[in-house]
Amino acid sequence: MTETAASQVVPPRTRLALPDGFSWAWLGVMPFFLFAVMFLILPTGFLVVGAFQDNEGHFTLRNIVNLFQPSILNAYWISIKVSAVSAVVGAIFGFFLAYAAIAGGVASWIRPTLMTFSGVASNFAGVPLAFSFLATLGRTGLVTALLIKYLDFNIYSTGFNLLSFSGLVITYLYFQIPLMVLIMAPAIDGLKREWREASTILGASTWQYWRYIALPVLWPSLFGTTLLLFANAFGAIATAYALTGSSLNIVTILLFAQIRGDVLHDQNLGYALALGMILITGLSNGAYIWLRSRSERWQR
Amino acid sequence: MKRSSLGHWIALGIGALYFLVPLIATFEFSLRMRRGEYSFDAYRVVLADARFQATFGYSTMLALATIVVGVLLVVPTAYWIQLRLPKLRPVVEFITLLPLVIPAIVLVFGYLRIYNSSSLLPMTSNERATDLLLTFGYVTLALPYMYRAVDNGLRAIDVRTLTEAAESLGASWPTILFRIIFPNVRVAVLSGAFLTFAIVIGEFTFAALLDRPAFGPYLQLIGANRAYEPSALAIIAFAVTWACMGLINVVGRASRGATPTVP
Numbered sequence: 001m002t003e004t005a006a007s008q009v010v011p012p013r014t015r016l017a018l019p020d021g022f023s024w025a026w027l028g029v030m031p032f033f034l035f036a037v038m039f040l041i042l043p044t045g046f047l048v049v050g051a052f053q054d055n056e057g058h059f060t061l062r063n064i065v066n067l068f069q070p071s072i073l074n075a076y077w078i079s080i081k082v083s084a085v086s087a088v089v090g091a092i093f094g095f096f097l098a099y100a101a102i103a104g105g106v107a108s109w110i111r112p113t114l115m116t117f118s119g120v121a122s123n124f125a126g127v128p129l130a131f132s133f134l135a136t137l138g139r140t141g142l143v144t145a146l147l148i149k150y151l152d153f154n155i156y157s158t159g160f161n162l163l164s165f166s167g168l169v170i171t172y173l174y175f176q177i178p179l180m181v182l183i184m185a186p187a188i189d190g191l192k193r194e195w196r197e198a199s200t201i202l203g204a205s206t207w208q209y210w211r212y213i214a215l216p217v218l219w220p221s222l223f224g225t226t227l228l229l230f231a232n233a234f235g236a237i238a239t240a241y242a243l244t245g246s247s248l249n250i251v252t253i254l255l256f257a258q259i260r261g262d263v264l265h266d267q268n269l270g271y272a273l274a275l276g277m278i279l280i281t282g283l284s285n286g287a288y289i290w291l292r293s294r295s296e297r298w299q300r
Numbered sequence: 301m302k303r304s305s306l307g308h309w310i311a312l313g314i315g316a317l318y319f320l321v322p323l324i325a326t327f328e329f330s331l332r333m334r335r336g337e338y339s340f341d342a343y344r345v346v347l348a349d350a351r352f353q354a355t356f357g358y359s360t361m362l363a364l365a366t367i368v369v370g371v372l373l374v375v376p377t378a379y380w381i382q383l384r385l386p387k388l389r390p391v392v393e394f395i396t397l398l399p400l401v402i403p404a405i406v407l408v409f410g411y412l413r414i415y416n417s418s419s420l421l422p423m424t425s426n427e428r429a430t431d432l433l434l435t436f437g438y439v440t441l442a443l444p445y446m447y448r449a450v451d452n453g454l455r456a457i458d459v460r461t462l463t464e465a466a467e468s469l470g471a472s473w474p475t476i477l478f479r480i481i482f483p484n485v486r487v488a489v490l491s492g493a494f495l496t497f498a499i500v501i502g503e504f505t506f507a508a509l510l511d512r513p514a515f516g517p518y519l520q521l522i523g524a525n526r527a528y529e530p531s532a533l534a535i536i537a538f539a540v541t542w543a544c545m546g547l548i549n550v551v552g553r554a555s556r557g558a559t560p561t562v563p
Contacts, residue, residue: 028380029388035373036395039440043410044402050413097315105305110312119545120538121319123498127519128537131530132322134523135329142325174322177315235403238504238516242523252405259409259509274406285401 044278050271063272072254076276079234079251082165086172087229093173094180095222101181102188115185118178125175130242133171137162163244171239176229183228187221187295224291227284235281251277323538330531342532351518352533359507359515362431363500366438367493370446373439375489378450379481382459396447399440408509411437430510437506442499446492453488454481487555491548498544502537 054060067073100106101114136143139156147153161167191214199209215222237252246253251273257263258270333341346352381389399407415423415433423433462484466476482489507514519537523530 025380025384029377029385029392032373032377032392032395035436035439036398039411039436040395040398040402040407043407043414045410046414047406047410093315096311100308100311100315103308105308106312114312114315116545116549117319119548120542123495123545124538124541126502127504127516127523128502128534131519131523131534132326132538135531135534136322136325142328143321174319177318231401235405237403237405238520241504242520245524252403255405255409256505256509259405259412270409274409277403277406278401281403282401285397289397 047271047274048278050268051275053268053271055268063266063268064275066266066269067272067276071249072251072273075249075251075254076280078165078249080280082168082172082250083230083233086169086176086233087226089169090173090176090229091180091222091226094177095184097177098181098184098188102185103191114181118181120178122175122178122182125236126238127242129171129174130239133162133167133174133243137167137170163247165248168240168243168248168250171243172233172236176233179229179232180225183225184221187218191217218295220291220295224288224295227291228288231281231284231288234284235277323535326531326534326538330528330535333528342528343536346522346529346532346536351513355513355515355518356501358513359501359503362435362438362514363497365431365435366442366500367496369435370439370442370496371450371489371493374443374446374450374492375482375485376477378447378454379459379477382451382454383463393447393451396443400444404441404505405509407440408437408506412509424510427512430512434506434510434512434514437510438496438500438503441503441506442492442496445495445499449488449492449495450485453485456488457484487551490551494544494548494551498541501540 051063052059052061054062067076097114101111133141135141137155138144139162141162144155147155162171195213196209199213204212235252237256240248240250241253241256244253246257254263255270255273255277258273262270264270264273330342331338331340333339333345377392381392411433412424415421417425423429459481462480463476466480471480502516502519503514504516504520508517508520519530519533522533
């Protein structure tokens with residue numbers, strides 16, 4: 001203890017107080033900023049600038065205008081629909097799951113099990129996830145086969161196809177729900193037991209408790225995390241690519257094809273495509289970060 | 301009270317069904333290779349495949365390189381921010397969140413344009429350079445997780461006191477970083493490392509577009525051409541992810557048992 005006190009008087013302190021210590025301190029974070037510029041800022045900036053240039057490098061808005069052609073608009077629209085539906089459904093189910101595990105009434109091993117599993121499942125995305133759902137709900141998948149065998153019900157005769165919109169949404173939920181569980185758990189922990197007790201004593205019904213107390217506290221995290229899930233699905237490609245090949249026209253797959261073989265026959269249009277994606281994920285993530293800072297007021 | 305806990309059990313039951321059925325179905329499917337009986341043939345075929353060994357080995361090496369570069373980049377930065385430049389914390393935190401904001405496919409598109417063979421820094425001109433670019437790309441992808449883990453670890457110890465104590469005993473900066481700070485955030489670094497491993501091992505987009513023989517593109521190739529092997533691979537990939545997450549829990553729990561260096 002005395003050593004610590006003594007060290008505050010000798011050299012290190014004086015060095016911290018040096019006026020020119022500032023420039024020297026900056027050196028310590030230079031590698032990080034250099035890395036960020038080289039592998040985050042410059043690559044993104046290059047595409048953003050390129051989106052506003054023609055082949056000769058002159059300024060133009062033509063690429064942005066060209067985004068509004070039916071095939072590209074359609075790709076954005078399908079991406080937005082898949083992301084929005086999987087985000088909203090994932091948020092609802094994820095919230096109920098997290099609430100059921102945390103708010104009590106169930107065995108105590110449930111919560112750690114759910115959290116660990118969510119950590120695994122939220123990272124079990126990409127190509128293997130597509131394989132899993134092909135083995136489950138594909139044409140020869142186990143669930144498809146069992147439904148035909150025991151219930152004489154062929155889900156494929158209802159128009160369902162795993163390699164389509166609904167199939168992609170069901171598959172995406174496998175990482176969306178766990179992500180919701182992981183992010184909402186601290187927020188649900190923040191609901192204090194006393195609030196529930198106080199409202200019950202004052203004669204509030206369960207509905208009133210949720211309407212006037214829990215939801216107003218939770219909504220920034222609920223809404224913000226839904227936006228995070230949206231951006232998460234919007235930027236995803238591996239699962240969709242492995243599942244549908246290039247048959248489903250979502251924007252990441254279109255961009256993937258563009259990078260591989262210039263399918264748009266216009267390099268700068270590809271940059272504009274990327275810019276559109278950055279705008280959409282940027283806006284939803286930005287809103288998420290803002291809402292999270294609001295919700296943290298309740299959590300201390 | 302009784303009724304509400306019944307509702308909770310029902311919600312959890314449905315959740316368990318949704319999450320376990322695909323795993324069971326995948327496992328069942330992976331056993332079906334031999335006609336008429338269950339066998340582990342699909343696993344045998346996969347594990348004996350030279351391309352599996354090569355790509356899995358390659359991705360493992362990449363993951364390790366990513367962890368080393370990521371740790372060397374993040375720990376000193378987070379330490380320095382905490383000690384000397386707390387004003388920069390929001391800026392650095394914002395930058396570390398960017399890889400979540402910018403889709404991976406957009407990042408790699410930018411890499412291909414900036415570091416192509418006719419650029420100032422042609423990192424795609426030969427395989428070693430591309431490996432390096434891929435590693436840096438993975439460091440970027442893992443940055444949000446690695447930074448968060450390390451920053452939490454640093455907040456839990458008294459960085460200032462440790463540094464001043466070491467300085468007053470005459471320790472040099474490398475000594476402080478590698479013999480004082482690193483050992484104290486070991487658990488946080490390990491958590492970040494395992495998470496990084498889980499992200500990198502099956503990553504598809506970067507590896508496919510930079511055209512490197514990684515595990516992710518191999519998975520995709522097998523998925524497009526084979527029937528039962530993909531299921532076996534999915535089970536293997538799930539096991540790897542599970543192992544990484546399990547190890548994070550194990551090191552976390554082990555550290556809680558041990559006595560912290562600074563109370």
